[in-house]
Amino acid sequence: MRAALQRPSSVKAAQWASSRALSGEPTAPAMKTECPGPKSKAVMADLDSLQSMKSVQFAVDYNKSLGNYIVDADGNTMLDVFTNISSIPIGYNHPALLNAFNTPEKMATLVNRPALGVYPGQDWPQMMRDVLMSVAPKGLENGHITTMMCGSCSNENAFKMMYFKYMEKVRGGRDFTEEEMVSCMTNQAPGTPQLSILSFDGGFHGRTAAVLSCTHSKAIHKLDVPLFDWPCADFPRYKYPLEENSKENQAEDQRCLAQVEEILEARTKMGNPVVGVIVEPIQSEGGDHHGSNAWFQGLQKICAKHDIVYLMDEVQTGGGPTGKLWAHEHFDLDGAPDVVTFSKKMLTGGFYNKPELSPKLSYRIFNTWVGDPGKLILLDAVLKAIKSENLLDNTVQAGNVLLSGLKEAQTKYPGLIMNARGLGTFCAIDADTSARRDQILMDLRKEGVNCGGCGPNTIRLRPALIFEPRHAHIFLDKLNTVLGKY
Amino acid sequence: MRAALQRPSSVKAAQWASSRALSGEPTAPAMKTECPGPKSKAVMADLDSLQSMKSVQFAVDYNKSLGNYIVDADGNTMLDVFTNISSIPIGYNHPALLNAFNTPEKMATLVNRPALGVYPGQDWPQMMRDVLMSVAPKGLENGHITTMMCGSCSNENAFKMMYFKYMEKVRGGRDFTEEEMVSCMTNQAPGTPQLSILSFDGGFHGRTAAVLSCTHSKAIHKLDVPLFDWPCADFPRYKYPLEENSKENQAEDQRCLAQVEEILEARTKMGNPVVGVIVEPIQSEGGDHHGSNAWFQGLQKICAKHDIVYLMDEVQTGGGPTGKLWAHEHFDLDGAPDVVTFSKKMLTGGFYNKPELSPKLSYRIFNTWVGDPGKLILLDAVLKAIKSENLLDNTVQAGNVLLSGLKEAQTKYPGLIMNARGLGTFCAIDADTSARRDQILMDLRKEGVNCGGCGPNTIRLRPALIFEPRHAHIFLDKLNTVLGKY
Numbered sequence: 026m027r028a029a030l031q032r033p034s035s036v037k038a039a040q041w042a043s044s045r046a047l048s049g050e051p052t053a054p055a056m057k058t059e060c061p062g063p064k065s066k067a068v069m070a071d072l073d074s075l076q077s078m079k080s081v082q083f084a085v086d087y088n089k090s091l092g093n094y095i096v097d098a099d100g101n102t103m104l105d106v107f108t109n110i111s112s113i114p115i116g117y118n119h120p121a122l123l124n125a126f127n128t129p130e131k132m133a134t135l136v137n138r139p140a141l142g143v144y145p146g147q148d149w150p151q152m153m154r155d156v157l158m159s160v161a162p163k164g165l166e167n168g169h170i171t172t173m174m175c176g177s178c179s180n181e182n183a184f185k186m187m188y189f190k191y192m193e194k195v196r197g198g199r200d201f202t203e204e205e206m207v208s209c210m211t212n213q214a215p216g217t218p219q220l221s222i223l224s225f226d227g228g229f230h231g232r233t234a235a236v237l238s239c240t241h242s243k244a245i246h247k248l249d250v251p252l253f254d255w256p257c258a259d260f261p262r263y264k265y266p267l268e269e270n271s272k273e274n275q276a277e278d279q280r281c282l283a284q285v286e287e288i289l290e291a292r293t294k295m296g297n298p299v300v301g302v303i304v305e306p307i308q309s310e311g312g313d314h315h316g317s318n319a320w321f322q323g324l325q326k327i328c329a330k331h332d333i334v335y336l337m338d339e340v341q342t343g344g345g346p347t348g349k350l351w352a353h354e355h356f357d358l359d360g361a362p363d364v365v366t367f368s369k370k371m372l373t374g375g376f377y378n379k380p381e382l383s384p385k386l387s388y389r390i391f392n393t394w395v396g397d398p399g400k401l402i403l404l405d406a407v408l409k410a411i412k413s414e415n416l417l418d419n420t421v422q423a424g425n426v427l428l429s430g431l432k433e434a435q436t437k438y439p440g441l442i443m444n445a446r447g448l449g450t451f452c453a454i455d456a457d458t459s460a461r462r463d464q465i466l467m468d469l470r471k472e473g474v475n476c477g478g479c480g481p482n483t484i485r486l487r488p489a490l491i492f493e494p495r496h497a498h499i500f501l502d503k504l505n506t507v508l509g510k511y
Numbered sequence: 512m513r514a515a516l517q518r519p520s521s522v523k524a525a526q527w528a529s530s531r532a533l534s535g536e537p538t539a540p541a542m543k544t545e546c547p548g549p550k551s552k553a554v555m556a557d558l559d560s561l562q563s564m565k566s567v568q569f570a571v572d573y574n575k576s577l578g579n580y581i582v583d584a585d586g587n588t589m590l591d592v593f594t595n596i597s598s599i600p601i602g603y604n605h606p607a608l609l610n611a612f613n614t615p616e617k618m619a620t621l622v623n624r625p626a627l628g629v630y631p632g633q634d635w636p637q638m639m640r641d642v643l644m645s646v647a648p649k650g651l652e653n654g655h656i657t658t659m660m661c662g663s664c665s666n667e668n669a670f671k672m673m674y675f676k677y678m679e680k681v682r683g684g685r686d687f688t689e690e691e692m693v694s695c696m697t698n699q700a701p702g703t704p705q706l707s708i709l710s711f712d713g714g715f716h717g718r719t720a721a722v723l724s725c726t727h728s729k730a731i732h733k734l735d736v737p738l739f740d741w742p743c744a745d746f747p748r749y750k751y752p753l754e755e756n757s758k759e760n761q762a763e764d765q766r767c768l769a770q771v772e773e774i775l776e777a778r779t780k781m782g783n784p785v786v787g788v789i790v791e792p793i794q795s796e797g798g799d800h801h802g803s804n805a806w807f808q809g810l811q812k813i814c815a816k817h818d819i820v821y822l823m824d825e826v827q828t829g830g831g832p833t834g835k836l837w838a839h840e841h842f843d844l845d846g847a848p849d850v851v852t853f854s855k856k857m858l859t860g861g862f863y864n865k866p867e868l869s870p871k872l873s874y875r876i877f878n879t880w881v882g883d884p885g886k887l888i889l890l891d892a893v894l895k896a897i898k899s900e901n902l903l904d905n906t907v908q909a910g911n912v913l914l915s916g917l918k919e920a921q922t923k924y925p926g927l928i929m930n931a932r933g934l935g936t937f938c939a940i941d942a943d944t945s946a947r948r949d950q951i952l953m954d955l956r957k958e959g960v961n962c963g964g965c966g967p968n969t970i971r972l973r974p975a976l977i978f979e980p981r982h983a984h985i986f987l988d989k990l991n992t993v994l995g996k997y
């Protein structure tokens with residue numbers, strides 16, 4: 026379904042391996058205690074007195090962590106293939122980041138955080154152009170850009186563009202009516218309309234009310250929270266290996282696309298029309314579910330046909346881990362999605378959008394800060410490192426090693442792990458049960474590898490972009506050691 | 512209704528005026544061009560090619576801005592009594608902030624931003640204790656603390672504690688049912704319940720869906736956005752001067768409290784019960800509306816009687832501008848509110864809450880970052896400056912000068928401005944019309960004062976905490992100059 030990823034011919038492995046290696050990075054994991062060890066446990070107990078955050082895995086020594094290795098409070102050195110939920114783009118303590126605020130001007134930018142929608146710094150447009158627009162998704166190079174704080178508020182604000190587009194058409198150029206202006210103040214129609222966003226089973230788009238209404242990964246995220254009664258369609262679920270199941274998988278694509286059409290028609294009939302679609306290039310929290318190019322292309326066609334907004338949520342996939350800066354660029358779409366949201370590895374939240382979607386009036390998409398210029402200084406350093414260290418090429422190469430290794434492992438341990446899949450280092454494999462998945466993650470940590478899970482029984486890999494083939498081999502060795510014991 | 516603010520007897524004005532003055536701070540505004548001038552306009556035109564942000568007032572030279580003075584791209588030096596929508600706590604380029612990242616450890620904390628809910632730094636609990644808990648609102652010193660990204664997501668997450676508390680009571684100790692777990696995945700009852708938050712006419716709590724449902728300040732914030740059909744009660748509207756209208760204002764308090772009781776009963780009857788109340792100590796965006804101590808106490812009693820959550824939104828009022836770190840501490844409440852949210856001058860979003868409200872299960876209040884430790888390093892510097900420079904005392908004293916001066920001005924120009932009110936430097940005065948308010952703000956800027964508006968016709972002052980009586984006199988002189996011309 027997707028062209029095989031090739032090692033770029035221009036890259037000489039030895040050359041960039043040496044240029045990228047962080048001076049002093051450990052050469053292998055080294056465990057001194059169990060993890061969490063006594064010092065981590067003390068920190069966690071201390072934290073318990075301040076907040077309820079039982080999700081904490083261990084406490085980290087961020088001064089000692091370096092490159093691909095995270096060092097915990099007990100001095101355990103672990104290869105980190107999860108990188109703080111995929112949010113550490115170029116590893117720990119990269120010199121480019123430690124030196125990012127090396128001028129008084131940059132420090133002034135950091136400490137004088139402005140209300141960017143009212144009093145931006147005089148260098149702000151150029152900064153957005155140099156940093157964010159230099160990596161705009163293909164087809165959005167002349168688009169608009171808005172920074173935000175995180176993935177949730179990026180998606181929430183992007184939704185507003187969907188509503189505005191639809192309601193502009195409803196109004197046909199007339200002004201807001203007095204009735205609209207008054208009724209919206211108490212959340213009543215017609216000023217507060219009934220409009221829907223379509224999302225997908227297994228999707229994750231954040232945790233504030235509108236985006237949580239579009240999130241369908243785990244019940245614990247949603248239980249007891251009032252949400253919008255918005256529709257949820259099936260995201261294709263493929264049989265692996267893809268190359269042996271193309272007919273069934275194509276049928277699955279068609280089934281899912283037909284369902285989207287049905288939902289759009291039904292919602293229009295019930296007076297609560299769908300004004301936009303939000304989708305991840307890879308459903309990352311829900312279990313690393315991939316969609317085919319044909320499916321993403323089909324979805325784009327449906328959105329175009331119904332004149333609704335196609336939002337690609339690249340919060341977890343954006344910033345390089347799939348081997349391209351934007352995962353949807355793998356899909357050979359007909360031009361760009363209408364909106365692309367980002368956060369995590371991009372260090373700042375935000376979105377690119379086609380200019381015609383931007384609100385025509387002030388204060389419709391707005392908040393106090395509208396982002397944080399200090400984060401762009403860090404992102405600038407990240408993007409320069411990606412370029413100078415050839416980190417996308419590296420990610421393609423390391424991803425090839427990873428995926429091949431995962432496929433070998435699933436052949437070797439057929440009852441235990443299956444469905445190896447991935448783009449770049451954005452790889453995953455399923456365990457036979459949820460309990461097994463948790464056990465593998467725990468045993469990997471004992472071997473000095475910090476890895477993550479997603480969905481009910483998936484192991485997901487989210488290493489930094491400086492994760493090289495040699496790190497992939499260490500991971501695979503450890504995985505095989507763990508699996509060999511079952 | 513509220514005890515008159517006294518100049519603290521322990522403070523010697525001359526002593527702290529000199530200790531606080533930032534070396535090199537301008538002594539007066541100095542305008543070189545109109546504002547926005549040609550350079551600002553060029554930046555704004557450039558910005559137009561990148562995003563739709565017509566709300567921009569002028570472009571700022573954040574390197575040259577200092578203390579209470581903001582310098583724009585054209586070199587205009589303005590006394591800033593609006594401070595980026597009240598979000599610059601101790602003025603521009605305060606040395607304590609410029610030097611905040613003065614150790615490798617602090618820089619490592621800044622650049623290795625963790626997923627705090629999973630892999631916090633080993634120093635994170637102590638950091639939260641030293642910084643945020645050291646200024647916990649009275650009665651929440653042993654409470655819980657959660658950092659967030661901004662005011663909107665602080666309130667959104669605080670709402671979840673309201674839902675959870677109510678649904679825990681409904682369940683009476685039983686586990687989630689299978690039906691709840693399944694139904695919530697598609698936003699259906701019983702897993703996704705019908706629950707309401709009560710908010711107030713004129714309130715502002717943010718712009719993501721749940722908090723925008725509680726925002727009732729301006730139509731343009733809300734138009735066309737699907738929202739929850741939640742109730743909105745009247746926030747008292749007083750006659751000024753307060754001391755001459757106490758009988759009418761007390762009746763207004765009683766009317767508003769009775770309405771809250773009515774709404775709570777009606778919503779319970781309709782099967783969409785109110786599980787919490789969100790209120791600002793001063794309605795800041797809606798027009799600087801104050802509530803009396805009696806009203807806030809009454810609201811607290813109603814919440815206690817109905818066993819629902821009392822959330823004080825201190826996003827704009829928190830961090831010192833009212834002369835106390837938390838504005839609600841002026842109200843002589845019966846213990847603390849159940850939840851206090853913050854952002855803006857606190858530099859990080861977040862909330863304090865009574866521990867019994869914290870979720871018992873993991874991942875119910877959670878996101879990738881759960882805040883940003885780098886912001887706590889800056890906040891630590893701010894809080895130390897507040898203490899060492901006696902900035903709360905200063906704010907009380909500067910506020911006294913401001914409010915007296917505003918009262919004098921409204922006596923001198925009775926048809927033009929009225930209803931002078933304030934706590935600390937968090938002062939406001941109304942103009943007779945919206946057009947007049949806008950004109951005054953424009954003319955103030957010509958005189959070298961950057962000020963803000965709120966509500967339909969209110970002028971709001973939001974200077975930094977380093978705004979001294981001498982700055983207040985400059986502001987008042989300029990205001991009188993402007994008003995004298997009408």
